[in-house]
Amino acid sequence: MMENSAADEQESMITKPLLNDDHDGFSGKGGFRTMPFVLANEAFAQVASHGLQPDMILYLTREYHLNMATGSNIIFLWSAATNFVPLLGAIVADSFLGRFRTILFGCVISLLGMALLWLTAMIPQAKPPPCHESNKICSSATSFQLFLLCSCFGLMSIGFGGITSSSLAFGADQLQKAGGHNNGRALESYFSWYYALCTISILIAYTCIVYAQESLGWQVGFGIPVMLMLLSTLSFSLASHLYVKLKAKSSLIVEMLQVAVASYRKRHIELSTESSKLLCHHHRGPSICLPSEKLRFLNKACIIIDPEKDLTTDGKAADPWSLCTVNQVEDLKSILRVIPLWSTGMIMLVTSSQGSFSVLQAKSMNRKFGPNFEMPAGSCSMFAIVGAVLWIPFYLQIILPVASRILGRPVRLSTRKRMGIGIALSFIGMTVAATVEVKRRSLAIREGYSDDSDAVVDMSLLWLLPQSFLIGAGVTANIVAQNEFYYSEFPRSMSSISSTLSLLGVSAANLVSSFLMNAVDKLSKLGGKESWISTDINKGHYDYYYWVLAGLSVPNTIYFLICSKAYGPGKEDKKETTFHEQDD
Structure with missing residues (x-):
């Protein structure tokens, strides 16, 4: 029928893509004049949100007196919610509120969450009192104090999800010609600037905001994101009368x-x-x-x-x-078919979600560069970002040309091979991380710091570079290949769902990380022993924990090979076969 x-x-x-496009009522609105407002909104929001993440483990352990396991659990759950909410935001934007209202709602909620977090640093009663200097006894946080803290994280996750779910598509809506045909060059330029600004924003957050938190204190360090989020909200709302606002639909x-x-x-x-x-x-x-x-x-x-x-x-x-309709059924089938391969990437992301441990490692290492500058411990998170950025030109400009020259023909690695490379790089990165931690911990004990977690060992922060670069490169290789794989395998109607799957992967990885860390914490404490992931980094064994994560990569690699073989030939494989037949 x-x-x-x-x-x-x-x-x-x-x-129709995940975020639908409907150009009824274009009426001369939109265009390049709206771009400064849209891009400023996203850039300010990215800096504000990402600037709070690297040093959060230090805030929880120092100010709320939480142990490493509890603090990391909170951060894992916060990150999982932040990466899952955009899926709900996309549904709300498409079916109910529309993109403009969803973004504006997200901005206001994010601002509220960041303001409450800032108040926890400003108001002494909002967190436990400082530890006694004489006996080092620390008071635990009350139920209300923890509720207020978790409410801040919840509000920020909801708000960031509202912004992230619709910002990219909302900007694209502004660059449509009358009649609904895409202005290809304008959209290409917009997407390039959008992703460039996101990367630059994260780097600024991991350096400037983190530096302010460690040098000027939490009150200033948390106040700056509040001001940036306020600017984000104002810059977006001021151009309300200029925007193309599409109606919500299924x-x-x-x-x-x-x-x-x-x-x-x-x-x-x-x-x-x-x-x-x-x-x-x-x-x-x-x-x-x-x-x-x-x-x-x-x-x-x-x-x-x-x-x-x-x-x-x-x-x-x-x-x-x-x-x-039959099309709807086949769309869902195509999603379900890639779930096993998607899950291998999710397991790999577990290794890249251990930023809290790297921050505590960095805090105990020599971070001085020159006589007057000391790098903030939280800024070590940017090493993985740099590794991710460097991987793409390294792959395109070095690996492929060299391989082509050696084999005497153009070389192109399939998406599934690149996904496997990402898993392999992540495994090597965790192996390096465990080896570096063995050296750092041994040095700390040899220098007499076994009972002093705040001591700085005579070991440069640059020792963390290799593991960060490898893990960042591995994640980039895998995620980029995943997105390309989904794009080639899915129908045109699902071309934008790959980014949603990637976010869901990060969200699931954080939940798995939380479960795994709790299991390691409980098992390693049996018999009254010190936990491997103790808050006292020199008493714990972060190296053992890293070896567990590296060991997890071995069965995941085997699982990936099985899933890849079970999936069978994909559309890109058929195109490649046709190309070689024509070439012959």
Whole structure:
């Protein structure tokens, strides 16, 4: 049964991305004049949000007297929420509020969360009193103090999710020509500047904001992000009358949820073994008429049982939560097929989410460069960012040309091979991290600092560079390849969902990291022993913890190879085969 809608309208629906584009009411608004406001909003928000992350473990352990395990757990959960909320934000923006309202709501909520966090540094009663200097006895935080602290993190996660979910697409909305056709050069320039500003913003956050926190104190260090977030909110809202504001409508994520619900409601229906006998609901025009045989249980969602009840007079589904199109079913199947490969990247991201441990390592190392400058411990997080940035030109300008020259033909590594390279680099990075920590801890004990976690050993901070570069390069190699793999495998209607999957991967990795760290903490303390991840870095064994993470990469590599083989030939493999046949 076909819908009776016009073919051009249906084609627009088929090619709809995660954040839909609808250009009704363009009316001369938007254009390059809105770009300074959109980009300023994102840049200020990125600096403010990322500037609070690196040193947060120091704030929790020093000011709230939390142990390393509890403080890291809070940070893991905060990061997991921050990377998951954009998915919910995309649904809200597409289906209910629209992008403008979602971003503005996110700005206000982020500002509120950062202001509350700043107040915890300003108001003495908002956190435990300082430890007694004589006996080193520290009071624990009260339930209300912890509730206030966690409320700050929750508000910032919700706010950042609202901004991140819609900012990129909202800017693209402003650069559309009348009639809805993309201005390719303008969009290409916008995307380039957008990602460049995000990278620059993170580097500024990891250097300037962190330096202010460690040199000027928490009151100033937390006050600066509040001011930046206020500027972000004002810069975005001031141009409200200039923006193209598209209406909210159903999103791809909602449509996939409809497939899951519809197939569950029809779970008792028996499918015919002959697909040609199935009466399926599909689009008119360029669309799939029959569902594939893979994951057949989802095919029930598009089966028409009673045309008179299931369809309206114009051929549309009477209840989209009970009857979906074949295209919707196939879109969900394509997502489910890549989940195993996606999970291998998620496990790899567990190794890159250990920033809190690197900060404590850096705090105990020599961070002086010259007679007057001491690098903040939290700024060591930027090493991984630099490694990520350097990997792309290194791969494109050195690895591929050298390999092509050696083999005598153009070399191009498939996306799955590059995903494997990312996992391998991450494994090497964790091995290096464990080796460096063995050397740092041995040196601290040899210098008599086994009971002094605040002591600085005679070992340069630059020892952390190799592991940070390797882990940053590994994450970049894997994530970039994942996004390219999704783009080549998914239908055009799902071309923008790859970034959402990447964020979900980071969110899941933080939850796994929290679970793993709790398990290691409890097991290593059996028999009254000191925890491997003790707050006292010299009494603990961070090197053992790093070896556990490195060991986790071995079965993950095997799991990746199995998943890659089970997936079978992808669309990019078929294109590559066709290219070689034509070349021969």
